[in-house]
Amino acid sequence: MRTGKFSELTGLSKDTIYYYIDRGLIYPDKVNNRYSFNKKNLENVEIIKLYQDMDFSIDEIISIISLWNWSNNTEENIKNEHLNRLLKKEREIENDISKLVRKKELLIDEINRIDCKNEENFNNIEIGFPVKNIEVLSCPRCNNQFSINNASMNSKYIFNADLECSCGHKLKIKNGIVVTGNKYKSFYDKPDINRDLYLDMPSIYYKSLNIIGNEISKYLNSLELENKIIMETNINGFSFLYNNLKCFKNNFTIILIDKYEEVLLNYKNQLSKVLENPNIVFIADDSLEYPIKKEVVDVVISLFSGNEHQLYKKDNYFENIYKYIKNNGSIVGAYQSYEPNSKSIKNLKIKYPESSERLYLKNIFLDNLNKFFKQTKSVDLEKVNAYSNKHSFECHEKGDLMTHTIFKGIK
Incomplete structure (x- = not known):
């Protein structure tokens, strides 16, 4: 029979058939320079499939078939050799089964650790606006302090309240979050409630992110943070503090600002499970004039x-x-950039028409850092592939590499 018919009967692709011929697993005749397969070849394929199902490698199967083909399989030493190979494979499989059972046990333990049933191990204590930090707030119009009315609170936190300045400007504390009423109204962004942005990025991107996180942690650990105030804004995407607060002593005040109240509420609820009585000021505000003191x-x-x-x-x-x-005071962090006039930047400007002309341009960003801060320092990490089918990363053009730059400056 010809190759096409043999492929149909065996279910093997032509490439696999030619590979088996090259390795000496099947021996078809050649008629007029074309392969002609016979019943023996069909039987060999069934043997190959059987031994593959028993987890024998191609090299092992070649040895077994060669052993058979060059004996009549009745010699005692040949039968013993064949039997020993089968027994050895059985022992290997038993060992693999034991390893798989152990892996399954470890998986079950980890599932149980992470499962929601274990949430009783968390604090689950509601946190709100820290009473001790009310003086951090300031009217963005006149810089005066707010008066507090209609408050629901305990000795540690304010959960709901009306805030009013003598100039007439009003805010609310809602579910422990300062809500300014300045909301993002366009449709070019949305709240990342499920934190999808962190999922399924290229491995080199995670490597770079871990290096950045370590550098920020080292910088913070080099400071005396007792009673200090640390602020992070625009945290709908990435947030260092949300991921790392549990690694630091809770002896400083945090200000977390984002345009989405939903994101802050999610962060607050999650942090309440892992932190004990933290001092965190959550502010939902899409303006450029935050209700905090200068x-x-x-x-x-x-x-x-x-x-x-940007x-x-x-x-x-x-x-x-x-x-x-x-x-x-200081600023420390990281910036993502592409080469000027890259296709990735052009894609970003199409997807985000509200964006800045300085979008993802490292040199301009660092020039501004030097303009506003002294004792500045910046270090480029290795360039990374940053494509992902989400958020701004879907604008990453194949062939463009993103640079991550760690920076810091003193005011």
Whole structure:
């Protein structure tokens, strides 16, 4: 029979058939320079499939078939050799089964650890706006303090309240979050409630992200943080503090700002499970004038916050942040960039028409860092492939590589 018919009967592709011929597993005749297969070849394929199902490798099957083909399979030593090979494979499979059983046990243990049934191990204590930090707030119009009315609270936290300034400006504390009423109204972004942005990125991107996280942690650990104020904005995408707060002593105040109240509420609920009585000020605000005092923040953490800002605002990121940092306060973080005039930047500007002209341009970003801060330092990490079918990463053009730059500066 010809190759096509043999392929049909055996279910093997032609490439596999030619591979088996090259390895000496089947021996078809050649008639007029074309292969002609016979019943013996069909039997050999069934043997190959049987032994593959028993987890024998191609090399092992070649040896077994060669042993058969060059004996009549009645010699005692040949039968013993064949039997020994089968017994050895049985022992290997038994060993594999034991390993798989152990792996399954470990999986079950990990599933049980993570499963929601174990949530009784969490604190599950509701957190709100820390009473001790009310003086951090300031009217963005006149810089005066707010009065507090209609508050529901305990000795530690304010959960709901009306905030009013003497100039007439009003805010609310709702579910422990300061809600300014300045909402993002376009459709170019949405709240990442399920934190999908962190999932399914290229492995080299995660490697770079881990290096950045380690550097920020080292910087924070080099400071005396007792009673200090640390702020992070634009955290709908990435947030260093949300992921790492449990690694630090809870002896400083955190200000977390984002345009989406839903994102902050999710962060607050999750942090309440792993932190005990934290001092966290959550502010939902899409403006560039936050309801906090000027020059009150000791450290700003910017894990791609500058990029997130540039996607939706045309204003200068540093000019917005600078006014809230104390003299000798600092900023530390990372920035993502492409080469100027790259296709990826062009794609970003199409997807995000509200974006800044400085979008994802490292040199301009660092020039502005140097303009607003002293003692600046920046280090480029290795360039990364940043394609993912979500958020801004779907604008990544094949062939373009993204640069991650770690930076810091002192005011």
